[in-house]
Amino acid sequence: MIVGGPSKAGAVTERRPWTFYALAGIFCLYMAFLYGPMLVIYLLSFQGENGGVTFPMVGTSTVWFQDIVKPGQMANIPVSFSRSMGLASVVSIITVVFAVAAGLGFRRRFPGSGVVFYLAVASLVMPSLLVGFGIGLGFQFLGWETSMFTSALGAQLTWTLPFGLFAMFAVVNRFNRSWEEAATDLGASAFQRLRHVTLPILLPGIIGVAMGAFTLSYDEYARTTLTIGTKNTLPLEIYALISSATSPTLFAIGTLTTGGSFLAIGVTLVLVLRMQKRRTAASLKVG
Amino acid sequence: MGTTTASPIFAAERRMAWPRLRFPAWAVSWLQVGPMMLILSVLFALPTFLFLAVSFFDYDRTGIYPAFMLDNYKELLSTPSTWRVYVSSLKFAVIVWAITLGLGFNVAYFLVFHIRNSMLRTVLFLLCAIPFWTSGIIRAIAWVPFLGRNGAFNQILMALGVTQRPLEFLLFSDFAVIVTYVHLFTLLMIGPIANSLSKIDPALIEAARDAGASRWRTMTDVVIPLSKTGIALGSLLVFTQVMGDYFVVKTMSGGQSASIVSMLSTEIQAMQYPPASANAMVLVIFVAIMVALMMRVVDVRKELVK
Numbered sequence: 001m002i003v004g005g006p007s008k009a010g011a012v013t014e015r016r017p018w019t020f021y022a023l024a025g026i027f028c029l030y031m032a033f034l035y036g037p038m039l040v041i042y043l044l045s046f047q048g049e050n051g052g053v054t055f056p057m058v059g060t061s062t063v064w065f066q067d068i069v070k071p072g073q074m075a076n077i078p079v080s081f082s083r084s085m086g087l088a089s090v091v092s093i094i095t096v097v098f099a100v101a102a103g104l105g106f107r108r109r110f111p112g113s114g115v116v117f118y119l120a121v122a123s124l125v126m127p128s129l130l131v132g133f134g135i136g137l138g139f140q141f142l143g144w145e146t147s148m149f150t151s152a153l154g155a156q157l158t159w160t161l162p163f164g165l166f167a168m169f170a171v172v173n174r175f176n177r178s179w180e181e182a183a184t185d186l187g188a189s190a191f192q193r194l195r196h197v198t199l200p201i202l203l204p205g206i207i208g209v210a211m212g213a214f215t216l217s218y219d220e221y222a223r224t225t226l227t228i229g230t231k232n233t234l235p236l237e238i239y240a241l242i243s244s245a246t247s248p249t250l251f252a253i254g255t256l257t258t259g260g261s262f263l264a265i266g267v268t269l270v271l272v273l274r275m276q277k278r279r280t281a282a283s284l285k286v287g
Numbered sequence: 288m289g290t291t292t293a294s295p296i297f298a299a300e301r302r303m304a305w306p307r308l309r310f311p312a313w314a315v316s317w318l319q320v321g322p323m324m325l326i327l328s329v330l331f332a333l334p335t336f337l338f339l340a341v342s343f344f345d346y347d348r349t350g351i352y353p354a355f356m357l358d359n360y361k362e363l364l365s366t367p368s369t370w371r372v373y374v375s376s377l378k379f380a381v382i383v384w385a386i387t388l389g390l391g392f393n394v395a396y397f398l399v400f401h402i403r404n405s406m407l408r409t410v411l412f413l414l415c416a417i418p419f420w421t422s423g424i425i426r427a428i429a430w431v432p433f434l435g436r437n438g439a440f441n442q443i444l445m446a447l448g449v450t451q452r453p454l455e456f457l458l459f460s461d462f463a464v465i466v467t468y469v470h471l472f473t474l475l476m477i478g479p480i481a482n483s484l485s486k487i488d489p490a491l492i493e494a495a496r497d498a499g500a501s502r503w504r505t506m507t508d509v510v511i512p513l514s515k516t517g518i519a520l521g522s523l524l525v526f527t528q529v530m531g532d533y534f535v536v537k538t539m540s541g542g543q544s545a546s547i548v549s550m551l552s553t554e555i556q557a558m559q560y561p562p563a564s565a566n567a568m569v570l571v572i573f574v575a576i577m578v579a580l581m582m583r584v585v586d587v588r589k590e591l592v593k
Contacts, residue, residue: 023397037429105319127531134334261420
């Protein structure tokens, strides 16, 4: 989550209070806590061929990574991975479009806004498995087959849409409406104002919503398990693997996911930075 | 809104712009909110009413039958194990809430108020968020080799001479469950709280200090009241995640405890939909009461929607 804090340019020369060091200590401990077990699984994913899921390491190898793509016990991992990516992309697109629209709609009071707000809160706090259970029951009564792009997509949207709406509240709260007023005064139509003023200014926040929705969907288990039908997504496949057999392959998957995340974040960061730079350059030219 | 002096930038595009439709403001809002409202009504509200109805149904080994009876609820509430699972889930929820709140608030405060370089702040926030991109299931079982008898933690403790023998209580215990929850959910606290904190004008804190308030007074009388929306939202998320947990208790307690949802999923797998529905309704009502209590303390809506 990228949060822009208040700027404290005047305070730079001030000496750090003792609370700074105390909190820095807490932060470092939290980092150790967060990454400690992760480092262990990164290490164990290179476990030797005869090693198991715990220490000690018996040599090193990359067999567990090869296992992921080799046909055999893990054969479903690449397939379910691509399913998860597909579903997460669709969820993310739908969430961005509807949550951004709803976030903009909430900027003015309208009759019934309370109902929509509390429906979103209820949907957000609903225990996940129950959503899937309810939708599964509904499909059964109607005699429909559950599948990825019907019931599972729907079940995930009940979680990503409220999340997106709440994230949009934070984004929209920082938005200065005088930009829009200025556009209108210059003769922009509602569509032009949205296209050339509102959306570009909100874009970093919108990217955040998209990434958040993608992550929530990609990692979703409890809502999906009863609504997916016969074809598993990656988290379901991983869960099935834990209950059947444990091998360092699971850790190899974790290492790969983290590597992928770092890559995705790096690319996004570069894009956002470039966007900011271009914007600063543009505003300098205008100013 | 004067449109007479159209600027050349917009006017050039105006010819191809869409025809102008005029709606009242409330109708525009409804058009914008409508799609989300529709999806949530059909896919969340409707299924909830569905299992509310099914919870009163009759069932046997071959099917379920429409009826109106309270037997499912009576049976559920008169089983001691139901109460035991609720008490243990509530215990986990309260402990995890307290730890994630303390930890999340301090981390968020550090990042927002003490890190002065905004680039560094973004990088540190990303560091907090990156493990979130790894599957929650894998992050949960990552604790197994860490906490196990021959695990990394015991090795470190023994190397440091803190203990002679490996500690046994670390894994497959309530301790392991709490550690895993805190690991998984602290970010849900950090995000909303950091968002609230970053909206506080630093001048207010300076004013409090100039007026002679101690650090502690500034904290309790200025910072915490101004960040209560974030605290409430984070608490809501953490609390409901723990209450709705499916696999952490199952995998990390070593079969010693069950969660409400894993109890429920056993019934679903046995196709006992009416008792599962009754169980689901009780959980929904319980969570709804807790959330309503939290929303009473902090009016989240007033703070968020302005």
